[in-house]
Amino acid sequence: MKPKILLVNDHPPSLLALKALLVNAPQAAEYEVITATSGAEALRAVLDHHFAVIFLDVSMPGMDGFETAQTIHSHPRSASVPIIFITAYYADEMNRLRGYQHGAADYLISPVIPQILYSKLAVFIELAKKNLQLQYQKEELALMNRDLQVQQMRDLKRINAALETEILERRQAEARAHDLATRDPLTGLMNRRSLTERLEHAIAMANRYGQRLALLFLDLDRFKSINDSLGHDAGDELLRQVSERIGGAVRESDIVARLGGDEFVVLMEALPSYAAAAEVARKIIATIDVPFHLGSQTIKTSASVGISLFPQDGNTMQTLMRSADLAMYHAKQEQRGTIQFFHEDLNARMLERCRMEQELQQALDNDEFELYYQPKIEARTGRVAGVEALLRWHHPRLGLLSGGQFIPAASETGMLVSIGEWVIAAACAQARRWRDQGLPTPSIPIAVNVAIPQIYADLPDILHRELRRQQVPPSSIQLEITESLVITDTEKATSVLREISESGITIAIDDFGTGYSSLSILKTLPIDILKIDQSFVRDLGKNPSDTAIVAAIVNMARALALRVVAEGVETREQLAVLHDLGCDEHQGYYYSKPLPAGELVQTLMQRSLA
Incomplete structure (x- = not known):
């Protein structure tokens, strides 16, 4: 865009001559010339255009140059436009003074000398060009600022959107983390941690306001067999349905939590009476007693419920939980699917169990266990075909105990695996000693009983380690496993037993007939011997059905x-x-009762000499 020049003169020849000078000037290409023949026309031009300079004739009829200049400079749009007056009155200093008073930038005498005109014009054209450039830069800067503001707004919106998304995701993550920390992921119930916090708060409130509360400890009956037979997915679905039924049986204010496995707890606050706890427990048992539908399967289970009461059964979270747990185990022992309140006898049993656990560990540390041996006789020849190792405990307080008197306690305390390892080591060591002593039948196998936890431990490795340590062949040891152990997890049992059998150790099913194993399971298992349970032998010859x-x-x-x-x-x-x-x-008392190793050797030697 070029700078513009305005020529104002009412005398056409003078206007034409001045325009010719400007149009033919050396720098004419750098500007555009606009003409006006009166002050009024000049004012209209000023409203329509921005001028670099105005050449204004002083003597014009109607509105002279001074009035025109005053009017032009009075308008904000044109207040800064430079005006050069042109006059034919050479020596009129008063007019020159008036021109400067009306804002004239300069004053030229007609006829105008071209060189003077061009030099003055060059100054204003250069100034206009710089103003135009500044204006352009200003507009560019404004545009850039506007674009920058738009971009900043977009960036801000994007950042805000990202921030809002991040905040939402963080809140969701925090909510998920909170749920994971406080909720059971399978059922959505409170977990052990959140129940503990709620129970501690409930105890504090009950203490403050003299209220009663109850804790119901629930455990499903036969859940493990259902889980093993139908699969873990079915087991999970059963737990979800059980949690829904429990929630429907309790009061709206009661808290239901899942501790893990098939154990649930109900916290009842502000208890109107202790009978209300029993009533809720009965509702839970009744609703769980209704058959469950798991896909195409319909199964039936029950729940055993133990109840502890505040404050008489405990005034802390730990004691209330322990009391309810003990009451639940008592219910299972007495009759599954029933309710039991906690009482002091249960607490005594718990203390006895803890004491037994300590004493069992001491028995291992102090070598208080001993193996007794009962011979197994071949019916056709009467020779000793093997012996069964039976565990005895020289208890420092209770005397000599048979396995039946402490093995259940060992199972409850988790000591079975450690005791089982001791039995295997002791049997292998005894086999070595009998070989070294020259027993009449040195190759007879020693049968050891295997408990359920051992089948999931490193049983093959334990057996092979002890056989190598004592340098006796695998045929020296025989495993006896109960029928119930086999059907608990057939796949796992088969895998472990096959590895043991392939090493040369024979395997017997003990107490056969008391479990529910099928013919297909027996065909699958790598077993060598069936031991008929003594309950079928007791009345042989008297009871035709046993025969x-x-x-x-x-x-x-x-x-x-x-x-x-x-x-x-x-x-x-x-x-x-x-x-x-x-x-x-x-095998039995008809031939020999279980004997210590030394007495057994004497008995066998005496009979071999007889």
């Missing part, structure tokens, strides 16, 4: 190429029936 059961077991064993051992043989009549039925071996 028929034993006959069936013997025939089944024959079909599976397994040897059969009868336990609990105490009379000649029982032995005669077993012999007729084709039983391979017998």
Whole structure:
């Protein structure tokens, strides 16, 4: 955009001559010339254009140059435009003074000398060009500022949106973290941590206001067998349905939590009466007693409930939880699917269990255990076919204890695996000693009983380690596993037992007939021997049904190429029936009670000499 020049003169020849000078000037290409023949026309031009300079004739009819200049400079739009007056009155100093008073930038005398005109014009053109450049830069800067503001607004909106998203995600993450920390992920119920906090608060409030509260400890009956037989997905679905039913059976103000596994707890605050706790417990038992539908399966279970009351059963969170837990275990022992309130006898049992755990550990540390051995006799020849190792405990306070008197306590306290390892080590060491002593039948295997926890431990490694340590062959040891252990987890048991069997150790199913194993399971397992439970042997010759059961077991064993051992043989009549039925071996008091290793060797040697 070029700078503009305004020529104002009412005399056409003078206007034309002045315009010709400007148009033909050396720098004419740098500006644009606009003309006006009166002051009024000049004012209109000023309103329409921005001028670098105005050449204004002083003597014009109507509105002379001074009035025109005054009017132009009175308007904000044109107040700063430079005006050069042109006059033919050379010596009129008064007019020159008036021109300067009306804002004239300069004063030229007509006829105008071109060089003077061009030099003066050059100053204003250069100034206008710089003003135009500044204006352009100003507009560019304004545009840039506007674009920058727009971009900043966009960036700000984007940043705000990202920040809002981050805040939302963080809140969601915090909510998820809080749920994970305080909620059971499977059922959505409170977990142990949040229950503990709520129970501590409830106890504090009950103490302050003299209120009563109850804690209900629930455990599903036979949940593990359901989980193992139907799979963990079905087990999880059962737990979800159980949690919903419990929630529907309790009061709206009651708190339901899942501690883990199949254990649930209900906290009842502001209890109107202790009978209300029993009423809620009965509702829970009744609703869980209704069959559950898990996909295409319909299963039935029950719940055992233990109840502890505040303040009589404990005034702390730990004691109330412990009391309710003990009451629940008491319910399971007495009759599954029932309710039991805590009482002091349960507390005494708990203390006894803790004491027993300490004493069992001391028994291992102080070598208080001993293995007794009961022979297994081959029915056809009468020779000793093997011995069963039976654990005894020389208890410093209670005297000699059989396994039945402390093994259940060992199972409750988690000591079975450690004790089982001791039995295996002791049996392998005894096998080594008998070989070194020249026992009449040095190759007879020593049978050891395996508990359920051991099957999940490193049982094959433990066996092989002790056999290598004592340098005795695998045939020196025989494993006896209960039928219930096999059906608890058939797949796991089969895998572990196959590894043991392939090493040369024989395997027997103990107490056969008391469990529920199927023929297909027996065909799958790598077993060598079936031991008939003594409950079927006790009335042989007296009870035809027991005789028929034993006959069936013997025939089944024959079909599976397994040897059969009868336990609990105490009379000649029982032995005669077993012999007729084709039983391979017998074991019991008829031949010998369990004996310490030294007495057993003496008995065997005496009989071999007889």
